[in-house]
Amino acid sequence: MAISNAIKNFKMTVNPDFVAKAQALTPTLIETEITPVRTVAIVPDGPDFAARELEPNFTASNPMGRDDTLSLDFGGHQVGYLSFTLTPVGSPADAPAYLKLKFGEVPYEIAANTSDYSGEVSRAWLQEEVIHVDVLPARVQLPRRYAFRYLQLVVLDTSAKYKVVISNVVCKSVSSADWSVVPPLKVSDPELERLDRVSLKTMHDCMQLVFEDGPKRDRRLWLGDLRLQALTSSVTFRSDSLVKRCLYLFAGLTQNEGRVGACLFLEPAPQVDDTALFDYALFFVSTLHDYFEASRDRETMADLFPTARRQLELALNEVDENGIVADREGWWCFLDWGEGLNKQAGAHAILIYALKQGIKLARWAGDEAQASVWEETAGELSQAALRHLWDEGQGFFVSGAERQVSWASQVWFALAGVLDQEGNVRLLERLMAENPAIPMVTPYMYHYFIDALMENGLQDQALEAMKSYWGGMVRAGADTFWELYDPKDPYASPYGSRAINSFCHAWSGTPAYFIRKYFQD
Numbered sequence: 154m155a156i157s158n159a160i161k162n163f164k165m166t167v168n169p170d171f172v173a174k175a176q177a178l179t180p181t182l183i184e185t186e187i188t189p190v191r192t193v194a195i196v197p198d199g200p201d202f203a204a205r206e207l208e209p210n211f212t213a214s215n216p217m218g219r220d221d222t223l224s225l226d227f228g229g230h231q232v233g234y235l236s237f238t239l240t241p242v243g244s245p246a247d248a249p250a251y252l253k254l255k256f257g258e259v260p261y262e263i264a265a266n267t268s269d270y271s272g273e274v275s276r277a278w279l280q281e282e283v284i285h286v287d288v289l290p291a292r293v294q295l296p297r298r299y300a301f302r303y304l305q306l307v308v309l310d311t312s313a314k315y316k317v318v319i320s321n322v323v324c325k326s327v328s329s330a331d332w333s334v335v336p337p338l339k340v341s342d343p344e345l346e347r348l349d350r351v352s353l354k355t356m357h358d359c360m361q362l363v364f365e366d367g368p369k370r371d372r373r374l375w376l377g378d379l380r381l382q383a384l385t386s387s388v389t390f391r392s393d394s395l396v397k398r399c400l401y402l403f404a405g406l407t408q409n410e411g412r413v414g415a416c417l418f419l420e421p422a423p424q425v426d427d428t429a430l431f432d433y434a435l436f437f438v439s440t441l442h443d444y445f446e447a448s449r450d451r452e453t454m455a456d457l458f459p460t461a462r463r464q465l466e467l468a469l470n471e472v473d474e475n476g477i478v479a480d481r482e483g484w485w486c487f488l489d490w491g492e493g494l495n496k497q498a499g500a501h502a503i504l505i506y507a508l509k510q511g512i513k514l515a516r517w518a519g520d521e522a523q524a525s526v527w528e529e530t531a532g533e534l535s536q537a538a539l540r541h542l543w544d545e546g547q548g549f550f551v552s553g554a555e556r557q558v559s560w561a562s563q564v565w566f567a568l569a570g571v572l573d574q575e576g577n578v579r580l581l582e583r584l585m586a587e588n589p590a591i592p593m594v595t596p597y598m599y600h601y602f603i604d605a606l607m608e609n610g611l612q613d614q615a616l617e618a619m620k621s622y623w624g625g626m627v628r629a630g631a632d633t634f635w636e637l638y639d640p641k642d643p644y645a646s647p648y649g650s651r652a653i654n655s656f657c658h659a660w661s662g663t664p665a666y667f668i669r670k671y672f673q674d
């Protein structure tokens with residue numbers, strides 16, 4: 154799976170005013186000290202691994218020497234900084250204490266043999282350290298931030314003359330999300346209550362100095378993820394100012410031609426990445442649309458509308474002589490991580506979807522002339538889609554030269570509203586009945602499926618799909634939702650190794666959005 158797409162001759166343009174506005178909105182991190190709740194053994198559990206409680210528990214931990222292992226469960230997912238005390242027992246410490254630490258969001262990461270890691274994403278994301286502690290006793294503080302529930306400490310060596318006792322293990326957990334602002338949930342269905350709780354924890358742990366995609370990996374602001382985080386935040390942690398900060402960062406740090414990047418970094422100084430994704434750039438329009446709808450913040454709209462307009466212009470440049478977004482090689486549009494997924498139809502539908510939001514933005518910004526030009530364009534793009542992408546015989550939208558039928562293409566066309574509501578309903582029902590070969594594999598894409606069902610009045614199906622998909626992760630033991638989940642292949646990874654997957658990934662926290670928006674008692 155291709156995961157890099159550096160644009161040619163990349164050059165960043167900085168708008169210092171926008172960056173200053175973003176920086177003025179830097180949130181404060183709330184710190185909480187968390188200690189482990191039990192000592193565990195990580196054991197095989199069917200095709201997976203599980204944490205089994207051990208006796209005696211941690212408070213009774215023994216002196217440890219060469220190859221002794223201590224595995225701790227912090228009782229829930231944490232994002233933070235680890236410290237512990239190391240006390241020598243026996244003769245004076247005549248050699249350094251030599252330790253290996255492994256952090257796991259799920260037990261599998263502790264069990265995985267990472268020495269033969271050959272995934273596509275950098276192995277530097279695997280959360281493990283080997284450290285020497287020269288002077289004992291010591292309070293050891295690891296400088297890196299980790300995302301984990303389980304911690305395994307292995308004493309690689311002390312010496313024949315002394316052992317160490319590990320005590321007072323603490324995680325200073327950090328997040329900019331404030332639990333106290335979350336409105337109480339009004340549902341009587343315990344399953345929905347559980348989905349909401351896991352969504353909130355996922356959101357909470359990803360809310361740092363920006364909306365991070367995942368606190369383990371990639372720990373950065375991605376536009377597609379931001380769009381879903383902003384929606385969920387609006388009905389949970391209500392962090393409008395964090396959404397605003399992220400929008401200003403994207404608009405203040407653009408790529409060539411004024412394109413917003415797919416993701417950006419904060420350190421050492423704010424910097425847009427050189428990855429461009431067709432759909433993610435358009436989600437700048439969607440995120441601004443949602444933000445303004447919720448906040449009515451005219452100043453931000455006046456600042457950021459030109460950036461939104463530019464994304465639509467750039468995307469419209471990609472339309473070919475048939476009036477369809479041209480298909481391309483490589484990783485040019487995200488949509489989903491499905492193997493072999495052709496992106497053309499989905500990209501075209503997202504362009505129509507974003508254009509419709511752009512029309513509303515133009516009206517809100519008082520630019521009626523722009524709104525009517527885009528209305529005409531949206532009509533033309535829809536007609537072209539019906540002419541070239543709609544396959545009447547199959548009753549599906551097709552994508553690319555091979556005329557591929559995927560879930561993602563149908564979902565995005567249902568959201569783009571190219572057919573009338575009846576047509577959308579028939580399309581979605583056919584999709585569920587016929588189950589075409591190219592499935593959805595991320596909670597991110599599932600979000601848009603649920604959204605399409607809700608937008609077209611298929612509430613029961615939406616509820617059932619949500620309970621079955623996200624409920625599947627809960628039944629598999631998730632206490633935060635995962636980056637990827639394919640019910641047919643729950644241990645899959647698009648990166649060539651499950652150990653590198655992120656198991657607390659914000660784009661999967663949207664059940665809270667649907668539940669709070671549509672399903673409260």
Ligand code: RAM
Nearest residue numbers: 366371375377378487636
């Ligand atoms: C991965 C991450 C991120 C996503 C991108 C496209 O690196 O999962 O969340 O937005 O892919």
